[in-house]
Amino acid sequence: MTAPATRRIAWVPTVALLVGALYCLLPVAWVVVAATKSGRELFSTFTFLPGTGFTDNVADLSAYRDGVYWRWMLNSLFYAGFGALLSTAVSALSGYALAVYRFRGRETLFNVLLAGVLMPPVILAVPQYLLMAKADMADSYLSVLLPLILSPYGVYLARIYAAAAVPPDVVEAGRMDGGGEWRIFRSVALPMMVPGLVTVFLFQFVAVWNNFLLPYIMLGDDQKFPVTLGLYTLLQQGSNTPALYTLVITGALLAVLPLIALFLVIQRFWSLDLLSGAVKS
Amino acid sequence: MATDLRRGGPRPGRWRVRGAPYAFLLPAVALFALFFALPIGYALYLSLRKVEVKGLGLGSGARQEVWAGLSNYTAALSDSELLSSALRVLGYGAIVVPSMLGLALVLALMLDAERTRLGGFSRLAIFLPYAVPGVIAALMWGFLYLPDVSPFHYLLDRAGLPAPDLLDGGPLYVALANIALWGGTGFNMIVIYTSLRSIPVEIYEAARLDGASQLQTALRIKIPIVAPSLVLTFFFSIIATLQVFSEPTTLKPLTNSLSTTWSPLMKVYQDAFVKNDIYSAAATSVVIAVITLVLSFGFLKTVGSRSNRGETQ
Numbered sequence: 001m002t003a004p005a006t007r008r009i010a011w012v013p014t015v016a017l018l019v020g021a022l023y024c025l026l027p028v029a030w031v032v033v034a035a036t037k038s039g040r041e042l043f044s045t046f047t048f049l050p051g052t053g054f055t056d057n058v059a060d061l062s063a064y065r066d067g068v069y070w071r072w073m074l075n076s077l078f079y080a081g082f083g084a085l086l087s088t089a090v091s092a093l094s095g096y097a098l099a100v101y102r103f104r105g106r107e108t109l110f111n112v113l114l115a116g117v118l119m120p121p122v123i124l125a126v127p128q129y130l131l132m133a134k135a136d137m138a139d140s141y142l143s144v145l146l147p148l149i150l151s152p153y154g155v156y157l158a159r160i161y162a163a164a165a166v167p168p169d170v171v172e173a174g175r176m177d178g179g180g181e182w183r184i185f186r187s188v189a190l191p192m193m194v195p196g197l198v199t200v201f202l203f204q205f206v207a208v209w210n211n212f213l214l215p216y217i218m219l220g221d222d223q224k225f226p227v228t229l230g231l232y233t234l235l236q237q238g239s240n241t242p243a244l245y246t247l248v249i250t251g252a253l254l255a256v257l258p259l260i261a262l263f264l265v266i267q268r269f270w271s272l273d274l275l276s277g278a279v280k281s
Numbered sequence: 282m283a284t285d286l287r288r289g290g291p292r293p294g295r296w297r298v299r300g301a302p303y304a305f306l307l308p309a310v311a312l313f314a315l316f317f318a319l320p321i322g323y324a325l326y327l328s329l330r331k332v333e334v335k336g337l338g339l340g341s342g343a344r345q346e347v348w349a350g351l352s353n354y355t356a357a358l359s360d361s362e363l364l365s366s367a368l369r370v371l372g373y374g375a376i377v378v379p380s381m382l383g384l385a386l387v388l389a390l391m392l393d394a395e396r397t398r399l400g401g402f403s404r405l406a407i408f409l410p411y412a413v414p415g416v417i418a419a420l421m422w423g424f425l426y427l428p429d430v431s432p433f434h435y436l437l438d439r440a441g442l443p444a445p446d447l448l449d450g451g452p453l454y455v456a457l458a459n460i461a462l463w464g465g466t467g468f469n470m471i472v473i474y475t476s477l478r479s480i481p482v483e484i485y486e487a488a489r490l491d492g493a494s495q496l497q498t499a500l501r502i503k504i505p506i507v508a509p510s511l512v513l514t515f516f517f518s519i520i521a522t523l524q525v526f527s528e529p530t531t532l533k534p535l536t537n538s539l540s541t542t543w544s545p546l547m548k549v550y551q552d553a554f555v556k557n558d559i560y561s562a563a564a565t566s567v568v569i570a571v572i573t574l575v576l577s578f579g580f581l582k583t584v585g586s587r588s589n590r591g592e593t594q
Binding site: 008009010012013014016017018020021022023024025026027028030031034042043046047048089090091093094096097098100101103106109112113115116117118119120121122123124126127128130131146147149150155175181182185206209210212213216217228229231232235236238239245248249252255256259260262263264 | 298299301302303304305306308309310312313315316317319320321323324327384387388390391392394395396397398399400402403404405406407409410411412413414415416417418420421422423424425429430431432435463466467495520523524526527530531534535546549550553554559562563566567569570573574577
């Protein structure tokens with residue numbers, strides 16, 4: 001193949017991908033523009049014409065019911081951050097055990113844990129709620145946090161990663177040196193697993209942040225709502241009072257921005273190869 | 282196992298090594314027991330119970346929980362509302378799954394094509410919706426569908442063309458499917474793209490020497506090689522489709538055409554918390570879970586036996 005030919009741009013795939021990118025950016029672009037519009041402008045001016053009310057909208061949103069919106073954001077941060085941290089810890093422990101040790105019942109345990117992926121969340125959430133209510137724990141922070149800690153997908157990813165990243169002779173060498181099993185895990189294996197665990201953490205963070213069903217079923221007190229549920233209730237009230245629509249839109253923008261920013265910063269660290277690891281192993 | 286232990290007896294660390302994996306797995310197993318196994322068991326138990334009302338149903342002891350046999354199941358299976366919600370979700374899935382996977386495959390192949398420009402930007406932009414919660418995605422698209430706000434309506438109006446009502450009838454399925462398509466294509470594209478990248482370069486060299494065009498390479502080499510990831514993404518998409526809940530729930534305030542029992546899971550919610558009939562909700566849950574599991578295992582088994590046959594050839 002000649003040199004000029006390799007430098008030629010392949011237009012069909014380039015343009016097709018850009019169209020795909022535009023389609024994906026469209027709603028985000030809309031929410032950015034719509035958040036600048038005042039209530040009246042929202043329904044009267046062309047969709048993508050910027051408005052004049054962004055600061056007012058943010059001020060209105062912050063003032064809405066004594067700043068309950070920011071409380072929702074903090075709640076989401078707590079559920080997602082703390083939940084993902086615990087989830088990563090549990091996944092790391094189980095993934096390491098399943099990858100490094102040979103023991104009776106290993107595959108059975110692994111398959112049982114994985115079967116959790118197939119359970120439709122509502123099937124779990126309804127009895128989970130009823131049991132929480134019996135334990136007098138419904139409508140609490142813990143009721144949303146605890147059921148999400150065990151992530152079958154996280155265990156699966158951690159196992160694949162530990163199997164690839166922690167060589168058996170390293171563990172054996174640690175034993176020769178007289179290290180206990182916990183010390184070997186803590187100081188030898190865990191550092192090797194860090195890149196994979198970052199993926200598990202981020203995956204779980206997004207999963208919890210995006211979760212709607214569990215808080216929807218568990219929570220009644222809107223002081224404990226995550227932002228997804230809070231915005232949903234706002235939208236629901238908005239169908240009676242359209243003035244709330246601008247709050248919903250501004251709230252949606254502010255809720256999406258941190259996640260998109262996080263996403264842009266960290267996408268380099270994602271080992272997405274892991275996601276298709278199932279196929280190769 | 283006991284003899285094994287005795288044989289390893291002289292070394293003091295033996296037992297600790299044997300016990301270690303169980304200790305490491307303890308948190309996961311405890312959480313599984315509490316938040317997966319116990320709720321499932323409880324749902325099974327509830328599905329076999331019902332409340333019997335004595336007399337006028339007043340006073341304590343007038344409402345009593347008793348064994349119901351399989352009556353909740355027969356009621357669930359003959360419930361026409363459940364059947365029609367299942368049919369609605371099947372129709373929705375028939376739009377979502379093929380279009381999402383087809384689009385993801387085409388985009389992944391385009392990303393992998395030679396001499397594509399701005400691939401990094403496009404890949405990131407298409408993957409971006411993955412970071413947007415389903416509720417917020419539904420909310421944003423919901424506004425884009427609203428005639429008063431929608432740019433499509435505005436443009437069609439300007440052009441003097443009639444605009445379809447996207448929040449009613451047949452177009453409603455397309456509108457809902459579009460939200461799932463928007464949210465899920467990027468993730469599936471990345472999964473397929475990643476496995477495209479793992480194809481050894483030598484294969485392409487060989488194809489090029491044989492004079493294969495890019496299109497032929499894509500059709501004859503790339504697609505067959507990534508078929509296993511397509512199967513995986515297909516499987517996860519089906520599961521996600523059956524469980525659709527938050528998108529229609531979020532769109533509901535914007536339209537009257539979405540009933541509270543639009544999808545089977547919405548019906549479970551409705552039965553459990555609005556009608557306060559946890560027994561029939563439990564039975565419906567169990568029916569949905571069994572169907573999901575049978576589909577999953579049947580599917581995995583078919584795929585497994587097929588790939589085994591492929592290996593022996």
